[in-house]
Amino acid sequence: MTALKKHVSDPLLIDGFGRIVPERYRHHYVRSLVIAGVLGTIEGVALFAVLPTITAFWLDTPQMGLTWVGWIVVYAVLALAGLVLATAQSYVGYHAAIGLLRHTSVGVGDRIAKLPLGWFRAGFSGKASRMLTGAIVQLGESAASIVTPIVRAAMTSLVIIVASAWWAWQLALALLLALPFLAALMVASRACGRKGEELKARAQDDLASRIVEYAATQPALRSCGRTRTYAPLNDARAESTRALSRATWLESLGMACSGVGVQVITAVLVALGAWLGATGRLTPVGAVAVISVALRYMAVLDDAAAAAVGVESARRPLADLHEVIDAPVLPEVDAEADLTAPGRVEFEHVTFAYGTKKVLADVTWQAEPGEMTAIVGPSGAGKTTLFRLIARFWDVQEGAVRVGGVDVRDQPTRQLMGQLAMVFQDVYLFDATLFDNVAIGREDAEKDEVLAVARLAGVDEIARRLPAGWDSQVGEGGARLSGGERQRVSVARALLKDAPIVLLDEATSALDPDNEEHVARSIEQLRHRATVLVIAHKLDTIRRADRVVVLDATGSVAQVGTHEELIATGGLYQELWAARERARGWSLVAQEIQG
Secondary structure (H helix, E strand, C coil), X not given: CHHHHHHHCCHHHHXXXXXXXXXXXXXXXHHHHHHHHHHHHHHHHHHHHHHHHHHHHHHCCCECCECHHHHHHHHHHHHHHHHHHHHHHHHHHHHHHHHHHHHHHHHHHHHHHXXXXXXXXXXXHHHHHHHHHHHHHHHHXXXXXXXXXXXXXXXXXXXXXXXXXXHCHHHHHHHHHHHHHHHHHHHHHHHHHHHHHXXXXXXXXXXXXXXXXXXXXHHHHHHCCCXXXXXXXXXXXXXXXXXXXXXXXXXXXXXXXXXXXXXXXXXXXXXXXXXXXXXCCCCHHHHHHHHHHHHHHHHHHHHHHHHXXXXXXXXXXXHHHHXXXXXXXXXXCCCCCXXXXXXXXXXXXXXXXXXXXXXXXXXXXXXXXXXXXXXXXCCCCCHHHHHHHHCCCCCCCXXXXXXXXXXXXXXXXXHHHHCEEEECCCCCCCCCEHHHHXXXXXXXXXXXXHHHHHHHCCHHHHHHHCCCHHHCECCHHHCCCCHHHHHXXXXXXXXXXXXXXXXXXXXXXXXXXXXXXXXXXXXXXXXXXXXXXXXXXXXXHHHHCCEEEEECCCCCEEEEECHHHHHHHCCHHXXXXXXXXXXXXXXXXXXXXXX
16 A cells, blocks of 8 residues: 555656746646546546447447437547547647746756756766756656646546446446556556666766766877777776666566556456356346447556556656756845955855865965965865855855955855956867857957957967967867967956956966966966966966965965065975975976986
């Protein structure tokens, strides 16, 4: 009974699809279910009408007040009504499905854009790719062709059971007792289908992630000659094949369970009709009519069983969508705050952890407007995390992060992002023209403004060498540009945005001298017009900073001051500086040896 109750009260059948259907299309979805219920009622009445029709024709006497001709007229009316309603149900159902396809993909994308980065995990890119391409289409098909047949079959069963009680109570009782048996088999069938879907989904998620990884790491793989023998992708493909094979067996077993159940119920009903006729409880004609109803009822049950198994194919994508839709977003205020200190960044007793791993501990420091603040520390000290907290990719567990004199939690995202320009080492360019990739820094910028900042960042040199100049397509991710050239575009965006605060994960550490010169010159331009915070690796950058914040390995602020003050004081900063000096000296010696 517990399994049966779970099957009947399955939230997936009750409101799973309803929750993801857009509000403006939800009434179409509900209307489709209502029409399916009415169709089921008509089908149940038509199915029952077989009994009096056959009897009236064979005995040539009225049954239930109608001759066999009258019952044929009833059939014609029911058929016409069914045709009209079936057409309407198809139109309304597919209209709701189209609305789901159109709006759910956009809604999921918008939701993903609002989720904190801490929510994302390894492998999500593959799942997202599968969800936004195949899963939503699959759900659209399910909403149009799976849930409604279940509602229709349920109403058909209810009507035929109630109507049969007037004709032969034994038949009604048999139909009623058959339902729990069929439901139990359907639960077992769906369990097999669910297990099969889980096996496939895990393997497909991993395979999709490996394909994305394989495409993204082509430069490294080609340099190592591993493009044909990428073991992780081969292993994922082999596991996907094995999972598909096991899932096919499980799903076949599930379909066999439901199929056997339908056949057993049909056989019992046929035997019941024969027994009623043989014992004189029904006339031979009545017995034949019962057997005819049983055979037709088998098709109804078969459709319901197939639809119930089909629900399992929609369960996993539906769960994936709900995982995104139900994921908590950071609370956000509606009204813009009055900024009391434009350009200032403050950390006040900030503690932050990724899950149970503490990264920052009681961090307090501030960057004054117009200053350049360098953040240094050993690897894993939490330097990048500071930037992410400033941009409110996460919320702190303790303390406060203020931008412009106001806690970032008290500012709407648009206001906060309007104060920040971010330049990181991992630059992403859109598959658009070179000009458009710079202009995205500020959508209302004039063409002359875009070209001016592009010259400052040295992007004009890139345009001159490209065949179509500023109209050249840079490829997805900027694949047609070098890493240094992508950095120039990123800095040009920051210059164009002209934000009061610039977050710079120093991008010159791995650039060639030509690109480094252009980027460094652009950083100087940023420094004169904004508060610049830089995660510093280059010695010259650190020395030029107005303030240096030193983080230790525990994520605490060990020292704050100018370069000269910290060198004179000693401690962790002096150790880091000495280590970088030694590293730079080794690099110069290595170059001389190679020369």
